[in-house]
Amino acid sequence: MRLNGEISSGGEEEEEETTTFSGQKVVVGYALTSKKKKSFLQPTFTTLARNKGIHFVAIDLNKPLPEQGPFDIILHKLSGEEWREIIEDYRQTHPEVTILDPPDAIQHLHNRQSMLENVVDLNLSDCHGKVDIPRQLIISKEEDPSSIPYEVTKTGMKLPLVAKPLVVDGSAKAHELFLAYDEFSLSELEPPLVLQEFVNHGGLLFKIYIVGETIKVVRRFSLPNISKRELSKFSGVFRFPRVSSAAASADDADLDPSIAEHPPRPLLEMLARELRHRLGLRMFNIDMIREYGTRDVFYVIDINYFPGFGKMPDYEHIFTDFLLGLVQSKCKKKPTT
Template sequence: MRLNGEISSGEEEEEVVVVEKSEAGTTPFLGQNVVVGYALTAKKKKSFLQPNFIALARSKGIYFVAIDLSKPLQEQGPFDVVLHKLLGEEWREIIEDFRQKHPDVIVLDAPDAIQHLHNRQSMLQDVVDLNLSECNGKVGIPRQLVITKEKDPSTIPYEVTKAGLKLPLVAKPLVVDGSAKSHELFLAYDEFSLSELEPPLVLQEFVNHGGLLFKIYIVGESIKVVRRFSLPNISKHELSKVSGVYRFPRVSCAAASADDADLDPSIAEHPPRPLLERLAKELRHRLGLRLFNVDMIREYGTKDVFYVIDINYFPGYGKMPDYEHTFTDFLLSLVQNKYKKKLTA
């Protein structure tokens, strides 16, 4: 099952954990261990499978076993859960075939559902279709324009003018493929500089949001909110004096945490809980995913107007407070529910 170039030969060898059924630390409702097979890049493995998490999981009877990418997946296991985040059509076909042949194994998540988030146009469409007006707030997306690969960059200013988008604009690559380039973000202050950008991309109107972003982590039915510093507000005066396209850093890194900062309460207050619960429920259903996060901003000067600007599959949960307990509880609940269904069938 060697994937053509998907996992480079330079990555570390994965250690396969042999699970003995006689070991201590079994799930109280099953009386046996829960085996989670995982297929992750070396970077994701390091950030997610941290020692404290592994130790806590083992104490609850959960064991993580590396899937060997050099061998057929059908010959490995048995697994109770398969956790994966690899890119490429070959892996997508492998895991989909496995899902079809092993319906009793919980696969997190379906490859077609994950693929939906690899395009910034389709990922936000489900938010556009939501109506959360009765949930203490309003959620939408910034006005945006998709520039396809076929477009000549010199025509982008014309396309923006025709669409009626207001400057400044945030430019993001259209395809999210896990590469560093797919996360490069640019801020364009004038329409003429837009021709410097390389399609395919998405242009979003920049919404002043007080320099704060809310990362909403979804793990099954669990919701955790983390605040991150973001781009500062841009005034009309500043807009009239600045031109060009500027690359800005990602705001999802742990160093950008704003949870302990002394912030204006009108900016720092979390989105209403009923709104988050309804948003998470609707997106779980519409996206068909159980592991994702939502990047959300509050329009500056408002209390209840929010915009979703990105949705990411299987994000950096290692940066989420208490992720170890949240994730182990989630895995146990999945397997518990599966066995309850078997007993009642």
């Protein structure tokens, strides 16, 4: 069996070292692209994990998965229907193994329409703020690009508009973003795509990392505000880089406190808890902005599964504790004999 795509080679594993609680070694099988493996399984992380008894083993995609292991946890991020079927079958036949995360739940985030559906009807009004999504329009693959201006006008959406590919498949194209200053230029874009109203947010984005019960917030620079005067001066569609993955953090910058203040902790805790439950996922991140001129109006603009956790401060300790907690929780649920 050989799956398409660049993957980590089979048979790799870290050195076997100490054991963890109750003298037990935790074996984590991983199936990751080479790029994800490099960014996530950094030496600082694997060394810390090994010292606490966590043993990482690469899954060999040339061999049947049931013949490998045994595993306590499987960590995966590969695309393709074949892999989804393999991991889902394994999940059904090996309930004793924790899968991070169920493939059907992950698939929910591969479409920008279904991705944000779980945010729309959240009622977080008692949590020191309001969370919504920008007004948006879905343009299907079958749609004639020349009809997009008409569809935008019909919905009454306000310019400028952010255009994003509808499907999130891990490719570079899936993260191409465009800013449209007039609706007629939208006919230059290729469906399927999502159009979102641009919300002025002071040029700052909050990346909210969720790892189990842990919430970590990182500030990133984003697109500056756009005034009506600027809007009248420009036309066309402009491509801009994937803002949320920029390496430059805004955490140490001298920023206006009214813009830079983190979303209220009670709001984030409720949002994380609700999305963990609704999405059925334990490790993801939320891209959130605060509407400029407000203190408590927020918009979720993207949700990503297994993002670049290697850029999250203190991720080594957070993930080590998370993995150990998963196994400890599983052990507590086992019936005594």
